[in-house]
Amino acid sequence: MQGRIIKSTGQHYWIQHGSNIIKGILRGHMRLEGRKTTNPIAVGDWVEFNLNSDNDAQIKTLLPRTNYLIRKSVNLSKQVHILASNIDLAVIVASWKMPKTSSGFIDRFLITAEAFQIPVLIIFNKADLLSSDETRSLQTLIQAYTLLGYQSIAVTAKDEAGVKKTLEPLLKNKVVAFTGHSGAGKSTLLNCLCPELKLKTNSISDQHEKGKHTTTFAEMHQWQNSSFIIDTPGIQEWGLIEIQAKDLHLFFPEFKNYRAACRFAQCTHSHEPQCAVRNTFEVEKNLLWRYEAYLNMLQSDEFNWNSWER
Ligand SMILES: Nc1nc2c(ncn2[C@@H]2O[C@H](COP(=O)(O)OP(=O)(O)OP(=O)(O)O)[C@@H](O)[C@H]2O)c(=O)[nH]1
Ligand SMILES: [Mg+2]
Numbered sequence: 001m002q003g004r005i006i007k008s009t010g011q012h013y014w015i016q017h018g019s020n021i022i023k024g025i026l027r028g029h030m031r032l033e034g035r036k037t038t039n040p041i042a043v044g045d046w047v048e049f050n051l052n053s054d055n056d057a058q059i060k061t062l063l064p065r066t067n068y069l070i071r072k073s074v075n076l077s078k079q080v081h082i083l084a085s086n087i088d089l090a091v092i093v094a095s096w097k098m099p100k101t102s103s104g105f106i107d108r109f110l111i112t113a114e115a116f117q118i119p120v121l122i123i124f125n126k127a128d129l130l131s132s133d134e135t136r137s138l139q140t141l142i143q144a145y146t147l148l149g150y151q152s153i154a155v156t157a158k159d160e161a162g163v164k165k166t167l168e169p170l171l172k173n174k175v176v177a178f179t180g181h182s183g184a185g186k187s188t189l190l191n192c193l194c195p196e197l198k199l200k201t202n203s204i205s206d207q208h209e210k211g212k213h214t215t216t217f218a219e220m221h222q223w224q225n226s227s228f229i230i231d232t233p234g235i236q237e238w239g240l241i242e243i244q245a246k247d248l249h250l251f252f253p254e255f256k257n258y259r260a261a262c263r264f265a266q267c268t269h270s271h272e273p274q275c276a277v278r279n280t281f282e283v284e285k286n287l288l289w290r291y292e293a294y295l296n297m298l299q300s301d302e303f304n305w306n307s308w309e310r
């Protein structure tokens with residue numbers, strides 16, 4: 001029997017099989033095979049399973065994934081985690097404040113999605129909290145991401161009808177994954193789209209202006225006939241994984257038109273003479289911040305420099 005994982009607690013899995021939802025567990029060997037990640041089976045995965053005499057599922061095979069969103073934590077545990085798989089659209093719910101989403105976090109999300117060519121949408125939520133100066137700065141950032149080819153918009157969940165009108169055409173008839181920091185408003189936005197879901201939400205902590213990790217397990221919610229959204233628990237950091245330093249530049253779409261003009265075929269676009277990428281972005285100042293973000297990432301310890309091949 002085949003089905004799709006719609007919820008996982010790590011211990012238990014819920015599988016959509018036709019119109020039924022079956023609770024199941026993993027066969028032991030699968031836990032071992034997936035030991036690279038904290039979750040060998042992720043929400044969105046297609047699996048093969050058997051039913052035991054109590055009508056519980058035993059998951060025996062993971063079917064090949066078309067894509068997935070993967071990250072590692074940057075803290076000491078360095079845990080690797082698949083947020084969702086087999087998706088049509090990856091959405092980052094970001095907020096300018098309460099909590100602040102850094103551009104480094106957004107860039108790492110974009111690079112991860114680029115690795116599988118997953119279409120993305122950047123939603124800047126909580127527009128109601130911004131001063132007019134902050135609104136102007138946000139508009140500049142939105143224009144910059146749009147220029148790079150990433151659809152990005154500002155919304156406020158305070159305006160439920162506005163959210164529905166803006167997001168419905170962008171999200172319907174797709175399998176969409178929502179990710180972002182805790183407290184950015186992922187579950188609140190989903191409730192705007194489909195109030196019947198009644199997803200739990202929680203206020204931001206007064207002291208740290210951070211979320212309280214209200215959503216604890218990833219879960220795929222059907223909100224229209226053929227529309228699905230995976231709500232995921234908020235994450236603090238987005239460490240890159242499965243990407244080598246020498247390939248990082250491939251995931252910056254704005255470099256594409258210039259790379260071939262670099263003097264060296266293996267140019268890292270950092271220190272080499274006659275680098276067309278560096279020459280371009282040092283002149284075109286409006287995207288210099290992304291080039292600088294690239295240089296910062298290259299130097300970060302996310303990459304294993306031993307694997308650098310020249
Ligand atoms: N002012 C304002 N508050 C919002 C907006 N969207 C969400 N909130 C509030 O922000 C808080 C956190 O929202 P949640 O939907 O729980 O955030 P989340 O991203 O699901 O967080 P986790 O489940 O912890 O990952 C709640 O108190 C929401 O009411 C918004 O657009 N404006
Ligand atoms: Mg939530």
Ligand SMILES: [Zn+2]
Nearest residue numbers: 262267269275
């Ligand atoms: Zn170069």
